[in-house]
Each structure stands twice: as structure tokens, then as C-alpha cells.
Amino acid sequence: MYKILSAEFIAPNVKKLVIEAPKIARKRQAGQFVIIRTSDNGERVPLTIADSNLDEGSITIIVQGIGKTTKELNAHEQGDYILDVVGPLGKPSHIEKFGVAVSIGGGVGTAIAYPTAVALKRAGNYTISIIGGRSKEYVILEDEMKKVCDEVFVTTDDGSYGYHGFVTQKLKELIDAKRQIDFVLAIGPIPMMRAVAEVTRKPKIKTVVSLNPIMVDGTGMCGGCRATVDNKTVFVCVDGPEFDAHKVDFETLERRNRTYKSDEETALNNYMCRSEEAMLKAANQK
């Protein structure tokens, strides 16, 4: 059992959970993830480690409540326990001194891009970050990014804050303005990562994305997480999660991620009904 040391919403439906896991905190490097299971009936879901704190022996994960398990996780409060947390899994980000490094985060992708941005800065890069959200309240970790990056651009789809437009548009502006860019890391929804890959393909800027396939064990045992990269099959959990964006077959990834779409809806609906019932019951008892 892993204790939750703190839990707070940092955007609508997006919760930051600090979990006591001293071993993982000590070992983890930027780009790695954990697999979490919340109950005996639960599924195993991968979540990137956003941060760690060696003094309190904790790791931070940032969870967007989309499906049943993530919503259930986000119902957890400080002092609650999580049944299983295993990690750190996956290969750490490949960090070197590229020169000018741009980290791009879309939505909660920012939480995943953040630790790598920190590592890129430490390695001596001039770091720029572009972080986006649907609207102002969906932009996360702006202050944290500002602390580590030389420049931070915030974009919103609706223009309610920062630059009005997508992260890719901002990136394209920087490229068009002939800013030197030696490395791009892009993490977020698949369409966004794919769009970034298209923007950097022609100018031949080395670009890395972090893939999010469905996983089971996370140790290379099942092959459920396989993706197509450079026309070859890879196991994302052990060969990745980061890959050369210009070689990833995003279509296959997106399609495989839809495998259990209707089941995910069933599970979510059941969960929401049960939560509602529980709330009604609690209200009636009062």
C-alpha cells in the first residue's frame, strides 16, 4: 500500500497526487513511469512520474480523470492509500547538451514534459517550453516551467490566456522567425504529437515524443503495448516510451488505443452510477 501525502486539483479534472514510494523516488529518472492499480478488481494503468522528492521519499503523478481508473484515482484524498505502485519503468529520456531545446506540453502532457525539461536544463541546454491548454484553467505547471526554462510560452485554443492558438502554431512561428532550435520534445494527445512531428520534419529538427499505448505488465512480458516505429514493432514499455517522432506510426497507435473504447465507456458509466448512488445514500443518511 502506498500512502498519498497530498492531493490537489490543479486544473479542472486534473489532480496532482504526491505518493510515498521511497524506492521509486530514489531511482526514477526523467521520462520514466509507474503502473498503478487502485483496487483488487482494478486494472493496471501507466502514469508518468512528474517529479520526486528524496527528502520525503515521494513521487508526484498528475492524473487527468478520463476513464474509470483515472477518475477513481482522482477521488483519492490525502491520507488515502493506493494498492499497487510499481516502477520506475521504461527507459529514461535521452538527455544531452543539444543547444536549444524546446519542450512542448499539451494539456496534462505538460506534466510529462516537465521532468525532461528540468533534465535538459541541467544538461546545459538553453530551454524553451511551449505549454498549451484548451483554455486558461487547463494550463498546468506554468510556474514550475518558468522556474527551470529560459523562456516559456503559454498557448490556449480559445485565446483566454497567452497566445491564441495551438502549441504547434507557436512552434512554427519560432521556426519561421529563424530561431535556432536543436531539439524538440513533444508530449500530449496523439494528434498534437503528430502535428509537431509534421512541423519539425522539413527543417529536420530532432524531435522526440512519448507514446501512451495501452499497457498491462509494463515489463515487456505481454507485447500489448506494441507500436510501429521505423516500420518495426517495438514494445513501448521497455523500448520506450520516447521515440523519434519522425518515425512513429501515429495512426496505428491511435487505432490500437481504441481497442477497448466501448468497454472503457461501460466501465466509466458503471463507476459514475455507483459513485452517484453512494453520494445519494450519503446525502440521505444525513
Added chain:
Amino acid sequence: MSKLSNKERMKIPRQNMPEQDSLTRRNNFGEVNLGFTEELAKMEALRCIQCPKPTCVEGCPVGVKIRDFISLVAEGDYLGAAAKIKEDNMLPAVCGRVCPQEEQCEIKCIVGKKNEPVAIGRLERFVADYERDLVGIRTPQLKPKTGKKVAIIGSGPAGLSCAGDLIQMGHDVTVFEALHELGGVLIYGIPEFRLPKDIVKAEVESLKKLGVDFQTNAVIGFTDTVDELMANGYDSVFIAVGAGLPYFLKIEGENLNGVYSANEFLTRVNLMKAYLFPEYDTPVFHVKDKNVAVFGGGNTAMDAVRTSKRLGAKNAYIIYRRSDVEMPARKEEIHHAKEEGIEFLFLSNPVEFIGDKDGWLKGVKLQKMELGEPDASGRRRPIPVAGSEYIIDIDMAVIAIGNGSNPIIQKTTPDLQYNKWGNIVVNEQTMQTSKKGVFAGGDIVTGGATVILAMGAGRKAAAAINEYLKSSN
């Protein structure tokens, strides 16, 4: 029992083990075999002619004293029989169910030369179940504590049996397991209908009672490396991480939706209990009234195809590139599969998976094969027949063509010696690796093999580790 002459013994027919009717069982995940009753067990035990030189024992990879335990069964001393088996085999309830007896002990049975061999596996199972039901698993006396600590990586049969021996020898034992449940393939691979999970859990519980410390969610290589374990106070390490890297066919369309490795399909259904979705969160492809093809001819393939039938598949095929005689699965599993309505397509090799416009599997193109000269494995090599391709409609495919070795330990412990398939190289007498204090056994050394061989390796390693710890005082 000396009252019966050998001639009379030979006249007793091999006793059938009661089982669930095939039409009923293919709709449930309950155990297929129901086990001998006392009467059946006694009767079967009387068939043993108590050879002065029992050849059956030679056929057993760990040398269980088969004749002696069977004689105890015939006398009705079932607990004595259980104790006799446990002198050599720590997991009789498991092995009685999953060992390939027909090619180990039973093939060597003298009775079997003329009649059917004595049902050694069924008797082993009966005895182990009898003991568990009556008294629980009995826990042996422990030697005084030695103060030495051993880390075991992996909780499959190799790891569990090694842990059981070492704790009895007085050492402190910690088992590190990557998954959230203990038991290795016994838990995540072999289905409930062939090996009820309660049996594996009981074995684990008895080790816990003896004081074995189990740490789940610990992927050695990531959470700690082998070197870190050695540096952090463990005097010796036993690596028993199994095979665990699924092979794919490497053909077109393999990443379509609906194509699984056997490991993934079975893990979803067994470990994560997808057959109880949505009560359990993990889903699996809905095969109800759909067509399923499983590629391969081993136990894993039989488990996968029979699982798909239980999930409601309309047509469930085994597609195997050689003929039925070359199939490596236990005979009983093949027999049960056929009874359950599994269809076998022999001498057929997949060349391409075909998908619909949305990327869901719709069919597979197969090529006919014919058998040529025997290959290195002694089995006749399948050769493709030109122009023989044909397509069958399938909605889900499971690839069960074996496992390579998982590279996590290799990548993080480079100074261990490996062979070209990534198996750890050991001294076969002691299971000692090229690294001081580090031993290895089970599928990670042999490649995918059997439960009994893994268990035997675990015990061999425990004896050698004990010697090593004594000498390193």
C-alpha cells in the same frame, strides 16, 4: 495389499478421473478435472506392481519416489504418501495437474508396456489435494537461523521452491516479484480451469507462514539491480525470472486490433480476470460468437484456445504448422480441447493478417505445409507448399509460438554470462552463474520448459546456495 498377484493387478483397468462434462465446462472457468475419490485412488494404486527397480522414478526429472508413495496410497496412508512425494517435489498439487506425465514417469511404467500405465499424475494430485483439504499444507521444522540473507527474483515455480528449501535451512529469504500477484506463470498463464488459483495461493501462504518475505511490485533491474541487492546486505541472489518475452510471427498485419500474444491474452483473462469484466476493470476482446485462431501447438496454445471457447467463441481454431503428432502440448490438454469442440488445422502456416478499413482483424492468409526431414529438434521440418495459400475469417488471433528471455536483468547486470538466446549460462550441477554468489534457474536458463524442471532447478540452486553460504562464512 500383498494379497494381490501381479497378474491380478494387471487386470485392473486404469481408473478414469471424474471430470466436468465437455458441454458444461466449455461455458465455465471451473476446473475440468475433478480428481480421484479415495476408492478410485486406492484402486489405481493397486495397479502398481511395485517393481524392485522402478523405472518410473528415472523418468521423473526430480526423482519422486513414485513406487513408495503409491504403496502408501494403496495402504490408505495418504498423508504418508504426501510426505513421501514432498521429499522430492515441493509442489505436488501443481505438478499432479500440469506435468507431462505421459512423456516422463508414465511412459516408463512397466505396467504400461502391456496395458495402460499407472496414472501416477492423478495419484499425485489426489494425495496433495487430500492433504491440503484435511490438514492444510503442513509446515516443516525450520533449522536454526543462520543470519544469512538470500534474495530470490521471480515467484514462479523455480523461485518458490528455492525459497521453500532455503527458509527451512535457516536462511532469511526475500522473494521479489514484478507483478502484483505471486506465482509466475502458475498465476498469470495457466488458466483456472486447469490449475485453480487457490492451490497456488495456498502454496504461497505456506511459504509466508514459514517466514519467507514476499515483495510484489519489485522489478529487479529497475526497482533495484542485482548488484544493489548484493550491496544492500543479501549474501546470495537466485534469478528465476522465467522466459517472459513473447515471440511474434513477424508477418504483415500483426499489429491490427484483435491480435494478441498468448501472454497478453492469458494475463488479461487469468491475472486480471477479464472474464469477469465489468466486475473487474480489465477488458479483453469480445469473442462471443466470433471466430478465433490460436497459432502454436504447445500447452500455451491449448490454454489460449480453450479460454477463448469459454469466453463464447463460435469457432476456435488451433493453427499449427506441423502435424498432430509433433504437437508439444500435454496429450490430456489436446484431448480435452478436442472434446470441447476446438478445431485443429494442421500443416498450416500464417503468412499475413488481414484487416478491415478501421484496422480490426478480419482474416488470416494461411499457407499449406508438408513435412520434410527431421530438424535439430528431431521433429520433421515443415516446408511450404507453393501456391497453396487460402484465407479464413477470424476476428481475434492469439500467437502462442513461445517466449524468448526478458532482457531487463541482462541489460542491468551485464557481467552475467548469457548465451545467444539471452538465457543465463549456469553450471548445471549447482545453477551457479558466472557472477559470484549469483545463481539462476527455471525458464530463464532453459528457455520455456516445464513446471517440474523449474521446480527442480530451484531446489538444486537452494542446495548449492546453502553450500556457498556455509563456505563464505
